[in-house]
Structures are given as structure tokens and as C-alpha cells.
Amino acid sequence: MNRCEWCGKNSSGYGMVVLTIKEDEPSQSICEDCYNRYMADILGVEDYKDYEKEATFTDCDGIEHRFQIRKKIHPTGICWEAVEFTGVDKIGYSFEVHQDFEEDSNYALKRLYKKIRKGLSQKFIKREVFQGHELISFKGNIVEGRIEWDDRYDDRTPKFIIDGQEYSLEEFGRIMMSCEGWNFRLEIIEPTE
Numbered sequence: 001m002n003r004c005e006w007c008g009k010n011s012s013g014y015g016m017v018v019l020t021i022k023e024d025e026p027s028q029s030i031c032e033d034c035y036n037r038y039m040a041d042i043l044g045v046e047d048y049k050d051y052e053k054e055a056t057f058t059d060c061d062g063i064e065h066r067f068q069i070r071k072k073i074h075p076t077g078i079c080w081e082a083v084e085f086t087g088v089d090k091i092g093y094s095f096e097v098h099q100d101f102e103e104d105s106n107y108a109l110k111r112l113y114k115k116i117r118k119g120l121s122q123k124f125i126k127r128e129v130f131q132g133h134e135l136i137s138f139k140g141n142i143v144e145g146r147i148e149w150d151d152r153y154d155d156r157t158p159k160f161i162i163d164g165q166e167y168s169l170e171e172f173g174r175i176m177m178s179c180e181g182w183n184f185r186l187e188i189i190e191p192t193e
């Protein structure tokens with residue numbers, strides 16, 4: 001837990017923003033609400049608050065996922081996020097959309113919901129039990145997911161979040177071995193795309 005230096009509210013590390021107002025002054029650690037209020041003020045935009053802060057969606061296997069809906073106001077627009085917390089500062093599914101200031105926030109939220117539904121409508125990894133062993137493989141030729149830092153190792157080791165579940169580099173490599181000898185194409189996609 002982190003305490004906001006402006007309002008004193010406790011927040012998870014994920015929801016904190018480090019703000020540097022003047023270069024020669026120490027930066028401050030503040031909560032998302034204080035950050036958004038501050039940004040809305042200096043940018044002269046609305047700090048839209050009239051939305052559901054939580055939403056539950058069901059994936060293609062009938063499993064429910066509970067998302068926290070949050071926003072961050074940036075100088076270039078608003079970033080809307082739907083984050084599924086699966087543990088303390090541990091994130092499963094995560095979806096983002098960008099809203100321009102001219103766009104209505106309700107439309108941006110509709111796009112976010114659509115993106116969540118689409119994201120949950122298919123899975124990329126198949127788990128089967130074969131002669132007592134669990135076999136994990138890719139369902140098809142395409143795998144989509146998120147690259148995160150694996151804090152169990154040094155700062156150079158990634159982990160992968162696929163179907164809202166974590167796979168270490170080693171686990172991911174093992175799944176890749178089911179395609180040994182094949183070629184692959186890697187495409188990096190911005191989270192708001």
C-alpha cells in the first residue's frame with residue numbers, strides 16, 4: 001500500500017502516479033484521483049467521474065472476470081483502462097483505449113467494453129491432460145498477450161500474460177517448443193491499439 005502525498009488516501013502501487021511539477025523540486029507520489037483532478041485543472045478539461053468503477057464480463061469458457069475501470073488524463077487525451085487484479089499488484093487481463101478530448105467519454109467507454117468482450121471471446125492457449133501429464137500448447141498460429149517484467153528475476157526477464165494468465169519466459173519457451181522447426185513473426189502492438 002502507498003499513501004497519496006496530497007490527500008493521504010492509501011492506494012495500491014498500481015494506482016499511484018509519480019508527479020514532477022518543477023524539475024528542481026522532488027517528485028511526489030500521488031493517487032490517480034488527485035492526478036486526474038490536477039491534470040483536468042491545468043488542461044481545462046472535464047474530470048469525468050460518472051461511470052461504473054467495476055464491471056464483470058464472462059469469457060468464452062464461461063469464466064467471470066471482474067475489471068476495475070479507471071482513467072488517466074494525459075496532455076494528449078484520456079487513457080481508459082479495464083484491469084483485472086488477480087492478486088496484490090498482479091494483473092490478469094488488461095485493456096486500454098485512448099480518448100481524444102473532443103470525444104465523449106461514454107463513447108470511449110463503449111469502445112473499452114467492446115474491446116474487453118472481443119478480448120475475452122477467444123483464447124490462445126490449450127491445456128490438455130495426456131497420460132497424466134498436462135500438455136500446454138498454442139491453439140492456433142496466432143498468440144496475443146502482454147509483455148510484463150518478471151520481478152522474480154533481474155530487470156531483463158519478461159513474462160507473458162496470455163488469456164489473462166501468467167507464463168514465465170521458461171514456460172512460454174516450453175510451449176514454443178511444440179512448434180520447433182517452424183518460423184515465426186513477432187509484432188509489437190501498443191496497448192491502446
Ligand SMILES: [Zn+2]
Nearest residue numbers: 004007031034
Ligand atoms: Zn490523492
